[in-house]
Amino acid sequence: MAKHTDKAAGGEVPAPADGQRRGFLTKLVAIVVGGIVSVVPAAAGLVAFFDPVRRKSGQGGFIRVATLDSLAGESPQFFQVIADKQDAWNLYPKEPLGGVYLRKTAAGDVECLNATCPHAGCNVDFVPEKSVFKCPCHNSSFEADGTRIDPEHCPSPRDLDTLEVDQDQLKQTGEILVQYRNFRTGLAKKVPDE
């Protein structure tokens, strides 16, 4: 039985009778129209897709983390930073945003370190027996003041990120307000992730 298709039956498409110029125009218009119809939906999608790039993280305000009398000794102590947190369509009231280490210095000041390792973003643990910070992921280690112990052989490209403490408030009321910010990981320079 012969194959029964229009092509096989010899239903030839008639050869174009128009001039070359017309052919070129047809092609051009076909490409432009075809292009438009496919670009529009993709563009609409991409605009929404790239929305997070435009959005600011909104970090940088001072947040109350602890009071001075909660710091015992000169060892760094871990504190959660708790504030309202916006996650896309949800507002979580009083949600932990992250962690910081607070330390009373010999001079009586308070120093604050972001607990996030600047290497790849894990949280560092403080080891009181050795008085060092250790990252549980790739073994970066830091002194109690946040400096790298062996910068040449430390995976982390920079020391632990220090955060600003509101010194006026500290002196006036003994409350420790910290400007909580996260910084981009993996860079030698401290660049806020905003």
Place this chain on the structure above:
Amino acid sequence: MSKILQNLGAWFDDRTGWRGFVHEALYERVPGGARWRYVWGSTLVFAFVVQLITGLFLWMGYSPSAQTAWESVYYMQHEVQGGWLLRGLHHFMAQAMVVLLALHLMQVVIDGAYRAPREFNFWTGLILMQIVLGLSLTGYLLPWDQKGYWATKVATSLAGIVPVAGPTVQRVVVGGTTYGHQTLTRFFALHAGVLPALLIGFLVLHVYLFRRAGLHAKRPLKRADTMFWPDQVLKDAVACLAVLAVVLVLTCLPAFKGGHGGEAPGEYLGAELGAPADPANQYSAARPEWYFLFLFQFLKFFHGETQEIVGAIVIPGLVMGMFALMPFIGRSKAGHWFNCVFLFALLAGAATLTGLAIREDRGKEDYLKAVAEAETQAERVVVLARGPQGIPPTGAASLLRNDAKTEGRRLFSRWCASCHEHADSPVHPAPTDPQAQTPTGAPKLTAFATREWLSGLLNPAHIDSAEYFGETTHKEGEMSGFVHDQKWADAEAPDVERVVVALSAEAKLPLQRELDESDDDRIKTGRALIAGEAGCTDCHRFHDEKEDDDRTAPTLTGYGSRAWLLGMISNPSDSLYYGSNNDRMPTFAGHPDNPELNQLSKHQLGLLVDWLRGDWYEPAED
């Protein structure tokens, strides 16, 4: 009848050409006959089809958001009938796929099947490999458990170090600067939409190119040529069966080890599900899937920004570049040898790094502790989810955060453990003298206010030990003096016991409830002793509070009860407790009028106290 069927078949073929299509699909020539070494490609297609089928059904039960992802996976694993099997198949087939990819790649390189005219076939294969690895990476996050959450965070922060485009890519994939709802919606769209669509597209191209060039036969040909159907198909099918068997065995592995009486299969079979992701609680045992461990270990050798880019991006990029160049390098015999050596060196290197990573972790006490801790939490959250309150709409992470057994313990280790010893605390006080191994400071609080604890306190041999007042100023205090006094030493043992029993009953500890109920008489006489003869009320209050009370020792009214502990921890320097005799114990909630200033909220204090008293939800035993 058969004539009608024949005619019908012929008509159908005439209109669709299906005979030609089937012929094209099945009657591919296999030069030198069917062989086992040709099965790898087919097993990969099979594995992918299994992932499509199981993935589609998992999709029907999955809800990508920070409050529902873990919860819906929990439901699939523990509640849906056979859900554990579905998850297990999907999880272990994904692992099998990575192994099969490696085998397929090895077979292609060893056989030199990448050479002309099959370059494009080889390159599409490399792209498919990247897509499969992308599927693994995105799938790891979707259950939104601690392990996937923290491990994937490392992976996406590595994407951020790529020069120029890195930060944008990172932000677009994560859906913002922090992990949340949009990370899940995006990872899910990648995992279930974009990547599978790409995979299907490239797979079609890969198979088309493979068919176009024909099967690359391993020389010398051993037998006469055959057709793909049925000889090779049978071998392929047997290989697929073997793959499926291995995956099923892995899914059911714990069942073969036995010892799971009475548990539902979802509790020990299939893929693991950790505790729900909690950004506030670092998971120190975060590791990628085993087939990415070599990359994880590799990164430890690179120090600083530039080196990290080299280790995480440049070197892996160069390796992929080398693979892409294989068809050209392999044109000569020496080049082909080079390719083989390169591949095996790479695999050996990856195996060594994987071994190193595992060995290092096995020797790390902190890591092992974190793993054990994670397992405890994973089990606990299931108990809570099945408890009377179930999973609230806020999600399962809040179950653990509001669980005295979990959060109370955490609070203790953060706020109390630097001075107080507690056997169940993950953190213990640092010993003053490392050789002495004795905790410093305050009394141990293991089994606080129980009969045993109080018997120790009221025992002259123990009250001044490090477990009670030994490291505090109370060692020299009146209580110590009282216990050491001849009068107390002369007291009859049953009377001392009655005092202990009565005082301990004040705490109303859940663990001692039955004991207390059966000891009514001794408690009564003990209370009378405390209030009278024993002389406790000279310094302590005991249900006899007066106005202008000048007794300075902590009240014994409700000693060790929830209210007593809440008051004590809130403000030990309160006149009801130690007053001015308080030795170093900080005030945790000394601002009743301005709770913002308190270190611990009422809710936190409640969890801490409940934990100390062993007062938390446990399911009734069958």
